[in-house]
Amino acid sequence: GRGPLADSDLHGLIFFYPQSYGFLMYFCSIMKLLQRTISFLKSKDFIFYIIALVALTSMFTAARLELLPGMTAGNLRVGIAAMLTDAVVLLSPYWLCPRRMKGATTAMLWLTGATLTAMMMYARFSGDLVDLRLALSAESYNPLVIRCIPLVTRASDIVAYALPPLAVTAAWTIARRHNNKVIYLPRTLRGLIVVASLLLWPAMNFMLTRSYAKNYKFTTGRTCSPAEARAMRAPGNASSRLEIYAYNGPLSYLANEGANIMRDASAGLSESECAEIEDYFKKKKKVSGSCDTSAGLDSIFRENRKKNLIVVVVESLNARYIGTRLGADSTDVTPVLSRLLADSGTVASLNVIPQVAEGRSSDGQMIIYSGMLPPRQGVAAMLHAGNTFHALPEALGSAESIEIIGESKRVWNHRATNMAFGFNSIADYDDVAAIIPEIEEIGEDRALFSYALRHMKSMQRPFLTVLTTVKMHEPYILSDEWRQEWIDKAYSTGESDKLERDYLQTLNYFDTALGDFLAALDREDLARESVVVIVSDHDAPAKSDFRNGTGIFSPIAFIALNTGVTARLDAYPRGQADVYPTILEIMGREDRHAIGMSMFNTCVRGAFDRYGNYYGQECATSDADSLLSRSRDISALILHGDYFKNREHTVKS
Numbered sequence: 001g002r003g004p005l006a007d008s009d010l011h012g013l014i015f016f017y018p019q020s021y022g023f024l025m026y027f028c029s030i031m032k033l034l035q036r037t038i039s040f041l042k043s044k045d046f047i048f049y050i051i052a053l054v055a056l057t058s059m060f061t062a063a064r065l066e067l068l069p070g071m072t073a074g075n076l077r078v079g080i081a082a083m084l085t086d087a088v089v090l091l092s093p094y095w096l097c098p099r100r101m102k103g104a105t106t107a108m109l110w111l112t113g114a115t116l117t118a119m120m121m122y123a124r125f126s127g128d129l130v131d132l133r134l135a136l137s138a139e140s141y142n143p144l145v146i147r148c149i150p151l152v153t154r155a156s157d158i159v160a161y162a163l164p165p166l167a168v169t170a171a172w173t174i175a176r177r178h179n180n181k182v183i184y185l186p187r188t189l190r191g192l193i194v195v196a197s198l199l200l201w202p203a204m205n206f207m208l209t210r211s212y213a214k215n216y217k218f219t220t221g222r223t224c225s226p227a228e229a230r231a232m233r234a235p236g237n238a239s240s241r242l243e244i245y246a247y248n249g250p251l252s253y254l255a256n257e258g259a260n261i262m263r264d265a266s267a268g269l270s271e272s273e274c275a276e277i278e279d280y281f282k283k284k285k286k287v288s289g290s291c292d293t294s295a296g297l298d299s300i301f302r303e304n305r306k307k308n309l310i311v312v313v314v315e316s317l318n319a320r321y322i323g324t325r326l327g328a329d330s331t332d333v334t335p336v337l338s339r340l341l342a343d344s345g346t347v348a349s350l351n352v353i354p355q356v357a358e359g360r361s362s363d364g365q366m367i368i369y370s371g372m373l374p375p376r377q378g379v380a381a382m383l384h385a386g387n388t389f390h391a392l393p394e395a396l397g398s399a400e401s402i403e404i405i406g407e408s409k410r411v412w413n414h415r416a417t418n419m420a421f422g423f424n425s426i427a428d429y430d431d432v433a434a435i436i437p438e439i440e441e442i443g444e445d446r447a448l449f450s451y452a453l454r455h456m457k458s459m460q461r462p463f464l465t466v467l468t469t470v471k472m473h474e475p476y477i478l479s480d481e482w483r484q485e486w487i488d489k490a491y492s493t494g495e496s497d498k499l500e501r502d503y504l505q506t507l508n509y510f511d512t513a514l515g516d517f518l519a520a521l522d523r524e525d526l527a528r529e530s531v532v533v534i535v536s537d538h539d540a541p542a543k544s545d546f547r548n549g550t551g552i553f554s555p556i557a558f559i560a561l562n563t564g565v566t567a568r569l570d571a572y573p574r575g576q577a578d579v580y581p582t583i584l585e586i587m588g589r590e591d592r593h594a595i596g597m598s599m600f601n602t603c604v605r606g607a608f609d610r611y612g613n614y615y616g617q618e619c620a621t622s623d624a625d626s627l628l629s630r631s632r633d634i635s636a637l638i639l640h641g642d643y644f645k646n647r648e649h650t651v652k653s
Helices: 007-016 018-041 044-067 073-090 104-126 143-152 156-177 187-220 226-232 241-248 250-265 271-288 295-306 335-342 361-370 392-396 411-420 429-435 444-456 485-490 498-523 544-548 576-586 622-641
Strands: 308-314 347-353 400-405 425-427 463-468 530-536 556-561 606-608 614-616
Touching (some): 044 073, 044 156, 044 241, 073 250, 104 143, 104 156, 187 226, 187 241, 241 250, 295 576, 308 361, 308 444, 335 498, 347 576, 361 411, 392 463, 392 576, 411 425, 429 444, 444 463, 444 498, 576 606
Parallel strands (some): 308 530, 400 425, 400 463
Antiparallel strands (some): 530 556, 606 614
16 A cells, blocks of 8 residues: 555565566566567568568479479478578578678579579470589580570560569668668577578478478379488489479589589599499490390491491481371472481481480480490580590591581580590581581581581591581571471461471471482492491470470481491380490491490390480390499499599599
């Protein structure tokens, strides 16, 4: 009944209950911190952070949805949570930045949007994400790349990768104009937020592993343990960068790229790795001695040692389109190739499995020239152009060799790879245009053949000439002068596939140019003394549905003319790596360093593509099966350690 508590009473209370004072002060501190936190959550700094977080998450998720379409609702939720986690980690420095520097977040979002756009464009063309090591190479930016940009650009890219950074920029601009009271969290609390953000990443990876295990059981019907699921989704076990991003997130993708760069910096082979390579070649020699159907042909092939070798590496030649007939008259789109397949002295297979990876055409050229398979990740032409290869010029012992390409030497690092493969010289588009000024009118392939014919007249015999065509490169552009009306007419309906029509137009153009080239070789008396090999560098999308992931896989072609033997070798699918040893066997030369096996050897009855899919039947021997399953890993070791340069120098101490 004395009214409010007097100060003397309070001092007396604290005197008798000193613990009450400590509790009261702690409670007041907590309330003050809570009040400050609530005020901070209402501040423009926090609101701006949330907007930036949502924008970054939306861009990451848009990329994942394109890379991994058709996800279930559960997988979609887990995917969004994973992208959100990566966004939280990437934005964690925001809490440590001075307030005047927080606007730099907008620049980071614009850079991320531009990077994701470029990555998606690359993925739409190549089927995988880009190797970040290539982004630093000037050779990666060339006219061929520029020409393909319109083909892989989508209007949805603006919504997915430009609008989010634009929204963040607008939010920052508005926030700067409304200068509300600046509220800072204590440094300790900001540090705890950063630590919590970083710890969120391993926690989310645990959730992703559980989700992967559930999805694995749903799709395969088999149960896998968390440890097995963690191993299967590990970046090192992924068949592509696309899988790393889709199943692990952008941070894992960046970490994997960093690991690749560090691994390249420490190139070399251990003793056990060298022993593994040597064991592979010993086993390959053993298999080569069995199931070989060319035993009685050795004397014929030895006669080819005196001949020249002309290799025509055809851009994007799908074997299943050779012999295509269109129109009421059933006109053959490839009359020259169809005739060559039926000629005496032709050795051919239209059942070759493409094994190129990210390097596409450059990978195809390396496989054909040297018999090496490209690594699963990275472009060999960029990463291993300084390696030593036992390629065609050395294996054949040609008096003179030249590589003639219908594009710039800058494309796919041709300057360096030409020397690495041991060619005496190289001629590119500019060299051809200087001799054939009408190159634009007649087309690159015709100009290429004309240039080669002039050059071969003066080459020392036996020579090696390799021509790589370009006219059949996507998007299959051909001038009206060379378009065939009957092909356009066959695709004149509204439902017809325009991409396939344009592909067949360029295929017909190449076929006609090839026929004229072979006729010119005959007139110059070069055909009789030369083996001519026509081989695809890789398959290509020739139907619109190919780009949507529903296209049909297409084998590629191998056709060798004037070999002295007539044979079809396509009873079983064979890998692209088998082309090089087959060429050497036809030319009467010994194959000692190729990864593949000659197509005349019937022990091998299938092949793996770059993704690990197997085509064909079980091989005739267990050793042959073992070689196939190990081939890409062995090739990766050889390339990474530059095995052929000097074995002693490749061994780590």
